[in-house]
Amino acid sequence: MEKNAVIAENLSKSFKKVNAVKSVSFGIGKGELFGFIGPDGAGKSTLFRMLVTLLLPDEGKASISGLDVVSDFRKVRNILGYMPGKFSLYQDLTVEQNLNFYATIFGTTVKENYHLIKDIYVQIEPFKNRLAGNLSGGMKQKLALSCALIHKPEVLVLDEPTTGVDAVSRKEFWEMLGRLKHEGITILVSTPYMDEAILCDRVALIQDGSILRIDKPDEITKSFGKPVFAVKSDRTHDLILDLKSFRGVEAANLFGNQVHVVMNNSDVDAGQITTFLKEKGQTSLDVREIEAGIEDCFIDLMINKS
Amino acid sequence: MNTILFILQKEFLQVFRNKNMLPIIFLLPVVQLIILVNAATFEMKSIRLQINDYDNSGISRQLISKFQGSPFYNITQAAYTSLDPESSLKKGNCDAILELPHDLEKDLRTKGVVKVQLIINAINGTSGGLTYAYTASVIQDFNGILINEQIRPQNPDKSRTIATTHSFWYNPELNYKTFMVPGILVLLITVISLLLSGMNIVREKEIGTIEQINVTPIKKYQFIIGKLLPFLIIALGELAIGLTIGKLLFNIPMVGSLPLVFGVAAIYISCILGLGLLISTMTDTQQQAMFVSFFIMIVIILMSGLFTAVENMPHWAQVMDLFNPIAHFIKVMRMVLLKGSGFNQILTEIYYLTGLSFLTLGLATWRYRKTS
Numbered sequence: 001m002e003k004n005a006v007i008a009e010n011l012s013k014s015f016k017k018v019n020a021v022k023s024v025s026f027g028i029g030k031g032e033l034f035g036f037i038g039p040d041g042a043g044k045s046t047l048f049r050m051l052v053t054l055l056l057p058d059e060g061k062a063s064i065s066g067l068d069v070v071s072d073f074r075k076v077r078n079i080l081g082y083m084p085g086k087f088s089l090y091q092d093l094t095v096e097q098n099l100n101f102y103a104t105i106f107g108t109t110v111k112e113n114y115h116l117i118k119d120i121y122v123q124i125e126p127f128k129n130r131l132a133g134n135l136s137g138g139m140k141q142k143l144a145l146s147c148a149l150i151h152k153p154e155v156l157v158l159d160e161p162t163t164g165v166d167a168v169s170r171k172e173f174w175e176m177l178g179r180l181k182h183e184g185i186t187i188l189v190s191t192p193y194m195d196e197a198i199l200c201d202r203v204a205l206i207q208d209g210s211i212l213r214i215d216k217p218d219e220i221t222k223s224f225g226k227p228v229f230a231v232k233s234d235r236t237h238d239l240i241l242d243l244k245s246f247r248g249v250e251a252a253n254l255f256g257n258q259v260h261v262v263m264n265n266s267d268v269d270a271g272q273i274t275t276f277l278k279e280k281g282q283t284s285l286d287v288r289e290i291e292a293g294i295e296d297c298f299i300d301l302m303i304n305k306s
Numbered sequence: 307m308n309t310i311l312f313i314l315q316k317e318f319l320q321v322f323r324n325k326n327m328l329p330i331i332f333l334l335p336v337v338q339l340i341i342l343v344n345a346a347t348f349e350m351k352s353i354r355l356q357i358n359d360y361d362n363s364g365i366s367r368q369l370i371s372k373f374q375g376s377p378f379y380n381i382t383q384a385a386y387t388s389l390d391p392e393s394s395l396k397k398g399n400c401d402a403i404l405e406l407p408h409d410l411e412k413d414l415r416t417k418g419v420v421k422v423q424l425i426i427n428a429i430n431g432t433s434g435g436l437t438y439a440y441t442a443s444v445i446q447d448f449n450g451i452l453i454n455e456q457i458r459p460q461n462p463d464k465s466r467t468i469a470t471t472h473s474f475w476y477n478p479e480l481n482y483k484t485f486m487v488p489g490i491l492v493l494l495i496t497v498i499s500l501l502l503s504g505m506n507i508v509r510e511k512e513i514g515t516i517e518q519i520n521v522t523p524i525k526k527y528q529f530i531i532g533k534l535l536p537f538l539i540i541a542l543g544e545l546a547i548g549l550t551i552g553k554l555l556f557n558i559p560m561v562g563s564l565p566l567v568f569g570v571a572a573i574y575i576s577c578i579l580g581l582g583l584l585i586s587t588m589t590d591t592q593q594q595a596m597f598v599s600f601f602i603m604i605v606i607i608l609m610s611g612l613f614t615a616v617e618n619m620p621h622w623a624q625v626m627d628l629f630n631p632i633a634h635f636i637k638v639m640r641m642v643l644l645k646g647s648g649f650n651q652i653l654t655e656i657y658y659l660t661g662l663s664f665l666t667l668g669l670a671t672w673r674y675r676k677t678s
Contacts, residue, residue: 052521074523082521088514092320104312105522147518 005030005155005186006051010060013046020046022209023060028188033181035200036190037298043209044190045085048159052082065154081153083144085160091133095124095143098132099150106151116183117146120176138169145176156180158189162196174199194295205298212301217294224292229261229273232286242280246273253299260296309524313532321536331540335494339548342490343483343556353437356382356400363411372448378440395427402426402437476644484559487552488639489612494548496632499541499575500599503582506533507674508595530671534579541575542568561646567639570652573659574635580666587673606632631662
């Protein structure tokens with residue numbers, strides 16, 4: 001992480017009534033895998049569209065490898081690979097034709113940079129004569145990634161690449177990103193999935209157009225500082241209500257089939273919670289103290305902000 | 307330059323991949339040309355004329371047989387009747403009624419003057435006028451015969467008349483098809499190029515592919531040329547097919563230079579493609595683009611002089627037509643193909659078409675932005 005590959009300073013963009021991105025600043029090091037984590041509508045796509053020169057920012061500026069995204073947009077486009085959230089390759093061209101087309105308009109050939117996409121492309125190569133529109137969701141993503149990489153970009157911007165992709169393909173996709181990182185490519189990726197955050201070098205938690213926090217995933221969880229308990233019972237709905245009435249409970253949220261409880265002080269232990277819940281008539285209880293996850297941190301940040 | 311070639315290649319791949327588009331692009335216009343040219347005609351071949359003969363004399367029968375002898379009329383007679391004379395006109399059973407009064411022959415012999423009444427259905431003004439002109443000329447002709455037969459022997463001086471002789475140039479047989487084929491051809495290549503280009507960029511917008519294209523280093527002009535060239539080639543090909551059909555099927559004359567026709571056609575098609583692209587850049591969905599294209603197309607086609615002569619339009623409409631590329635190109639097609647006009651004679655049209663092309667293409671390039 002020598003110098004910053006991507007820099008944004010006070011970037012803002014608003015549409016008619018919505019302030020989609022509010023004065024966002026960050027710096028991303030070269031070769032870093034940087035995640036933007038936030039719910040739908042947080043402003044991730046708008047932020048990305050400004051970085052890839054598709055939207056003009058209202059305020060602030062941004063640069064990619066030292067090139068300003070507004071004044072040097074043409075040069076920026078040469079060193080950038082962008083994969084929009086919506087599949088946007090030509091559905092009526094075949095896999096191979098799409099790849100060739102994107103290679104040629106960047107003035108390169110598939111052969112020249114084949115080593116970059118080899119791992120990904122071999123998986124879809126058996127279908128190279130199939131129309132892109134007839135590929136499955138996971139294969140479409142692989143093709144889109146191949147096309148975004150074919151000109152050996154310095155910076156790769158992926159807008160929700162794993163949304164709507166099955167669990168296995170998601171895992172594979174992140175493994176590929178890990179390999180690309182070793183090629184020295186800076187990768188910006190946005191996702192609504194919290195579990196993908198830990199796979200990034202650093203993440204920015206983003207909500208309502210503002211960045212709540214930027215840090216390494218484990219730093220974020222480590223610095224959480226409040227005890228978290230995972231509670232299970234056979235009456236999950238009442239469980240949340242009961243827990244919220246317990247003293248010192250800051251938040252109780254459903255995670256799968258268990259409830260994560262955040263306490264505002266550390267003088268409570270699992271036993272006390274169990275006793276309390278038993279009095280409330282809960283049965284089949286399982287209460288354990290756990291490490292805070294990234295999602296706990298995110299929810300905590302969201303609550304404390306508002 | 308290479309970039310343009312790659313876009314070209316891509317566009318052709320897409321056009322020819324789409325199995326439904328090919329017949330639409332090439333077969334439909336041919337079918338339309340054959341149907342339209344045969345159907346759209348202003349020639350009056352069968353005026354349904356009802357003659358109410360109240361006189362039933364020698365002269366009235368002579369006049370009726372004069373009409374019966376003409377190829378333009380289908381005569382129905384309602385002799386001896388005093389029915390509501392207008393009823394058959396209202397029912398639509400006839401196009402015109404000629405009333406021969408009771409004392410036709412008697413008045414003619416004693417007073418020398420007699421009036422007959424012609425009632426014409428003039429809902430369609432053009433055919434109404436033509437019916438009047440035809441009928442009046444038949445009666446005029448009949449007058450001449452009467453004068454010759456009855457007056458001339460006693461008084462030969464009164465038959466002095468001025469005679470006109472005429473010859474029809476450029477279309478000696480007054481063949482309506484010769485007039486229509488060039489016009490309808492223009493119409494067809496207009497529809498094809500406007501719709502193809504109008505739907506194109508907006509389609510990329512709808513599917514989202516424009517996003518991916520916009521982040522590439524492709525320059526605006528490369529993108530637009532790459533988009534337009536395939537359609538220009540397709541439209542010129544279509545013109546070639548159309549002209550071949552016109553020659554083989556309708557035997558229309560091709561007096562002028564064909565390279566000139568294709569040269570002007572290239573300018574004209576660029577103008578229409580520019581218009582299509584402009585529509586494409588200003589709309590967000592194919593549906594919007596389709597509606598806008600249709601509205602514009604209907605106006606410029608109806609004002610183009612294909613069906614009605616531009617010279618008969620009100621002054622403001624004629625001024626508007628200076629900016630109507632179809633009007634200029636139809637004029638060029640008719641002038642070059644039928645009259646054999648050369649480059650110098652159609653220079654004004656070429657100026658206008660070139661100017662309009664720069665205008666539409668310039669606006670389209672300006673409107674097409676890669677950032678928003």
